[in-house]
Amino acid sequence: MSQPVTPRRTTRSSAGSASDPASPTPQSKSMPKSTLRRQLIPAAAAAAKDEEEEGENDRSTVDLLLEALPGRRAQASDLLRLLAPAPALPLLLYGGAATGKTRALLLALRHIRPRPHRVAYAALRSLPSPRALFASLLSQLSPPPSSSSASSRQRVNDKPSDFVAALRDALAGLCTQGDAVYLVFDNLEVVKSWDKGTQLIGLILRLHDLLRLPQVVLVYVSSATPDAYYSMTGSIEPNHIYFPDYTVDEVRVILMRGHPNPKLYSSFLSVALKPLFRVTRRVDELGAALEPLFRRYCEPLGDSKVVLDESIKRRLFEHIQPHLAVAMNETFSVPTRASVDQCNDTGGKASTKRQFGNRDSLTELEFHMSVSAKYLLLSAFLASRNPATLDAALFDSTGGSDNHKRKRKSSQASMNMKDTMVEEMLMKGPGTFPLERLLAIFQCITSVSEDSLDDVESSANMMNGSGMTGLMSDVLLQLSTLCNSNFISKSRSCPLEGSARYRSNVDQDLALKVSTL
């Protein structure tokens, strides 16, 4: 068939964009979230008086806001009340990820009366350093004159004192008319991971006191709870608004919005949403998981528009059931060409194959690895998981462990020791090994496999003519490929010898998959 198209995620902004009054048309359903945000910000700050609202009472504002934000009645009314006429104490919106905090805030800033004179938005997640944050805020508040590029370079200041002084000047210039200026800091929790982050967070949270300008309102959005910001010396706390996660019904309402085929989609959601909701409650992850499932759901209908009744619904449900079980065990799926072809040709066969989905994982490897790479990966796995002292026992010349070397000691002490050793293995994770040990194990394994293959006498084998050299060739090249794909990682070199040490990153499931040649 044709090239498989990677489907775009139904982001919550595009899902909700249909009923947004000034939003872009539904054709741009795949617009990424940041563009929608950037559109909201100038709209919030624009003093466009052409949006006339007769009877400016709170009720109609709240209703408009609620249409765009399902399930957020309390938060929307809180926002409108706490933000509205400046002066206002600073505000902190907190809640889990993907709960609609930024969206609610930006929409509320558009609807409050009196309209804000300027909204400066600092998207902290996309700013790399404090200097970038300062520059971004200052440029939003007082756009530099277009002619001077040299002077704008001079103004990039690093020190907090310079920044606060420049901020105060910029804001004093803006606030003379008496309108409010809103400073929004989004994703405040990322500042903690910056260099000198705790000082900067303290500074940002105390800007209200440092600036002492009554017309400036500070709003913080964070996905960490407020107790993450308590420092040892305390700081003035802002007002909090909490955004809980959506319930199942609210998620359903959000996902249904603007969908072209509501009846079909709602019957699909009644089947698929609840099981997936047990795994994760985040709307973006649910949307991403539900989209390919919905396409699978609609397959038996084809193109015909049928009236949904119970029999058809049952048929669709039976069709989707095995795929649902598989989808619950995946975090994301990248459809490859082979699987798409397979599903298109053999609808029935695919469904029987998918019946195995209730096992932990599929038994086939989804990507291709050369045989020598597989051997190398397995030897790395063995080298990481077993201590070096076992090598002699495992890989001696008879090709297997010797039975009468094993001591029969099943006393309690040795059982306890075994348990603790097993637990230690779980805790420590894979160990490191030097390159020589890896090559030694690799040689052992490939020599054993060579013998067994000669016994089986399989002719359709790629190593047919080359013998041992076929597997040993380019082993260092294979090793570097595996390192680049993060199957093996390089850890710090041994201080005594100075040789490089490696560590295997694969887990047991992947090793089992690899080993089924």
Add this chain to the structure above:
Amino acid sequence: MAAASVASQAQAVLRARLCDPGFVHSALRSSPDTNYSKLKYLVASSISEACNNSVLLLGPRGCGKAAVADMVLEDLKKEHSDAISVIRLNGMLHSDDNCATKEIARQLCLEHQLSFSKMASSDDNTEFIIDMLRECGLAHKTILFILEEFDLFAQGKQRLLYSLLDAMQSLTSQAVVIGLSCRLDADQLLEKRVRSRFSHRKLLFVPSSLDDIQRLVEHLLIMAKGSSLPAKYITDYNSRLTNIFSDKKFKGILNSLMDADATTSNILRFLFRAVSYMDMESGFLSMESFLNALSVMQRQPKMDSLQDLSILELYILVCMHRLEDKEQSSYNFTSIMKEYRSIQDAYKTSDKYASTVCFRAFEHLLDRELISFGDIRGRNQALEYRPVKLLISSRELAQSLKLNTTCPAVLQKLFDRERYM
């Protein structure tokens, strides 16, 4: 609608009051023997007697130290407008000596209408400051230095403090240093030579008592006659408000607020919220608005987060709790997975998921800060092998499992019976 605009006007007036620290503490002007009067007496006497002085204002955050200092400055500026100039420094911004000298020089230039060059070196600035101090001393002009976050200036070498206090020792200078700090032992942080030059005057700010807070609330919310609002509205509003204040429930609200945090800033936040919840149609504050404000302020974020979890995430938390109960001192994601699989094998629930899905749920828990890594990120280890620990107590977990309506009964059983397994 006239009523709506009256309500919104009233709300605007109240909000402006609450955000203005000068208004909030203005009642202190009249009462005797407060820190305000002491500070004012101190500074006024050193101005009039042309001597040097230093004082520390200490107290927890939100008790009004900066507000009191501002009020004193305002009053003094009105009385002796020519004889003082004010330099403000903040420990968060200016703890570095070069920054501090630059800032002092800049503010001095601003006060005396001199031009300030950003390129001046720190030595130039220091010389300038010393010259200015001498000049001002000869002209009988007192320079007031306000050092906020004083304890942050006391980190490092304390060069700025030493030079300031040392300059004050000379005969020609007239300066008063007022330090504000939330650390009650800020003077213990000073070096010996700095402390010897410091006069050990301290003014202690304590959180207010219930009566003080009651008086403060009345001062803030009761509207005086003669403002721009209609008189009938004001009388109605005031009478309703006094009814509320005398109600026992209101005293209970104030008590529960004060149990947590009795500082002025906490009360201000509470009142701000209550004023925002004002009934916009009638324009009056009711007991409901106060009760709503209190309930919002007393949220417990961790319990709220626990209510937001999916079933799989709850499973992971219960597994971690069981591991902790089994007295495993440290455990990581792989051990949690082992416990999870053993539970699934024993109980055969429908919630058995693959390892990648469980890891994603694990990462969600890390984001919400309900669990965290037990080691500092030193070794280059994969996330599955780093030790983790629970950040919630078992009581919180038990309570959240009870409150969660979609929680499967198996989880509850696992949590309760783990002591016997």
